[in-house]
Amino acid sequence: MDRRARDRAALRRRTRRRAYRDGARIHPLSTPAQVQRLRGAAPIKRMSEHERSRMARIGERFAAWGPGASSAGINYTRILEGILDFVLYQQSRPWDHAPGAILLAEMGGVTIRPDGVPYRLADGRTDLLLTAANRACGRSVRAVVW
Template sequence: MIDEVAQLLVCAAETAILPRFRRLAAGDVAEKGPGDLVTVADREAEQLISRGLREILDIPVVGEEAVAEDPSLLAALGEQACWLVDPIDGTSNFVAGRVEYAVMAALIHSGKPVAGWIILPETGQQYVAERGSGAFRDGVQLWRPPPPTDVERLQGAAPTKRLDKQEKAQLSEVGKRFAALGPGALSAGVNYTRLLAGDLDFVLYQRSLPWDHAAGTLLLAEAGGISLRPDGAPYRLTDSPTDLLLNAADRTSWQLVQAALWHN
């Protein structure tokens, strides 16, 4: 099933996404909310993926675009099993013609991801994980490289899209405690792959929508990393989407970052 789902995501990208990259017409892009874009590629890819996933395992599918039309679909996350789909993670990048976007899916059981997939259409890379069986990139098992042990050498990302001017200023000031703290790739999927590769040591999110983080947090955990709320509570897909989420290379680096951000 792992390979079947990966191939499904690749085919959906080849059919609905890649042919439209840097070729979107004015009528191909809309706003679901202020600054929250959706394209015909998002919608078509989600339909293709959802149909294919049901053929692999006939359980409910919770897709980002379907939930935008019918929020009640989120209730399936609390059921015994469901699929979770983000057809284009980083839609704003896709619309702007930037290559930092991903296609993601996860298999959820009892509210927890048990398998996850991140596909990067522009590079062809495939990241997959199954709970208890490890994380893999293009068939090669991943282990997160050891991060620096000094907070001043850690490199991180914290998306600022939804922060106001004062919050951005505060984040910029606290960012001086690290080697680097930038906005990241504007795609959770891409940020997770960079965290896995060692290009980032931590990523702080102001929003934690389930389709943005289910696959990535599982991949990170299987590669030796950790994803927790700032108070140390575990990440749960059914939590409020406005709850902060701190991902880090390992528990020690998580503790260093948590102390630097919230304990002056």
């Protein structure tokens, strides 16, 4: 391996799982092990009445549940700050989710589809999306919701 390749590999190792906010490192988050202690949100602005009632029934399984912010950027920040453990989205537009998904991944979080496939900008999908503070939280919420 040449020197530049070694340097790039070393840089990747040093910067893995690190995100910063206002110059300070944000540390990975832990979430409660029990589903009933998780705090989540699902923006309902564009949902039909049927979908809203389904979300309300799902929300009864968690410690805290609400519509979240109307901005994905704010919701991602709330996960990074530990205010929320997860957020469910009905739509996933790249301009809403690409930046937050990168930050969340750097913190050990996940952004996944109902089928468990990780969010990928290049796949062109704009359907349902789950963002969670970590893999265990993502698995737990996915089991309840889908």
